[in-house]
Amino acid sequence: MTHEEAVVLLDSLISPFGQRVRIALAEKGVDYEYKVQDLKNKSELLLKSNPVYKQIPVLMHNGNTICQSLIIVQYIDEVWPDKAPLLPTEPYARANARFWADFVDKKVYECGSKLWKRKGEHHETAKEWVEIFKLLECELGDKKYFGDEAFGYIDIALVPFIVLFYAFEQCAKLSMDEECPKIVAWAKRCMEREGVSNALTDPKKIYEMILSQ
Numbered sequence: 692m693t694h695e696e697a698v699v700l701l702d703s704l705i706s707p708f709g710q711r712v713r714i715a716l717a718e719k720g721v722d723y724e725y726k727v728q729d730l731k732n733k734s735e736l737l738l739k740s741n742p743v744y745k746q747i748p749v750l751m752h753n754g755n756t757i758c759q760s761l762i763i764v765q766y767i768d769e770v771w772p773d774k775a776p777l778l779p780t781e782p783y784a785r786a787n788a789r790f791w792a793d794f795v796d797k798k799v800y801e802c803g804s805k806l807w808k809r810k811g812e813h814h815e816t817a818k819e820w821v822e823i824f825k826l827l828e829c830e831l832g833d834k835k836y837f838g839d840e841a842f843g844y845i846d847i848a849l850v851p852f853i854v855l856f857y858a859f860e861q862c863a864k865l866s867m868d869e870e871c872p873k874i875v876a877w878a879k880r881c882m883e884r885e886g887v888s889n890a891l892t893d894p895k896k897i898y899e900m901i902l903s904q
């Protein structure tokens with residue numbers, strides 16, 4: 692590997708967006724240098740690499756910087772096409788994969804943030820959370836992964852958020868297993884993948900962080 696081809700990831704351990712990128716890199720078997728960023732005291736490197744949003748994750752590759760987790764995951768899929776593809780090849784299937792990943796960014800992230808920031812009433816937030824996951828369960832159906840037999844783009848977009856199930860269950864006395872059994876089974880399947888289990892944060896730790904805010 693030449694110097695120009697070195698891969699560097701600016702990240703923060705508990706970021707669901709950074710986790711997407713780590714999972715995608717693991718699925719593709721790409722080696723990279725991991726640079727943890729202090730988000731309360733941002734480094735020159737981060738400010739220079741992502742001047743628009745000044746956020747992690749940032750992927751550095753071939754002298755370029757790529758920002759925004761879903762765009763980074765698509766980039767990874769295009770640059771390392773030899774390993775199993777993350778996005779499907781057929782245009783409609785690709786559009787559908789992007790639609791659901793966008794849904795995760797808009798709905799799952801937004802609702803999860805309400806609990807995280809302890810905004811609004813927990814039971815209302817939990818009701819919305821369950822409705823969102825019922826829609827996702829409908830899309831998953833009886834498939835192994837969202838893209839069918841192979842773990843891929845929608846799975847990567849969504850899986851970092853499963854660590855919030857425990858916090859929702861504790862805060863709102865609900866059972867994700869009762870509400871969305873197929874999603875819970877999917878989450879367990881995803882966790883059997885090394886790239887996923889290595890990237891995600893312990894759900895109990897997340898719950899404690901929410902409580903201590």
Ligand SMILES: N[C@@H](CCC(=O)N[C@@H](CS)C(=O)NCC(=O)O)C(=O)O
Binds near residue numbers: 708745746748760
């Ligand atoms: N839409 C972005 C979201 C990235 C994001 O929200 N990053 C957070 C950490 S989870 C961050 O860097 N926050 C620091 C800040 O906004 O100052 C993506 O998909 O990459």
Ligand SMILES: *[C@@H]1O[C@H](CO)[C@@H](O)[C@H](O)[C@H]1NC(C)=O
Binds near residue numbers: 733
């Ligand atoms: C912020 O980070 C710089 C190095 O990047 C360090 O020299 C400085 O002490 C840090 N400031 C605080 C308040 O932690």
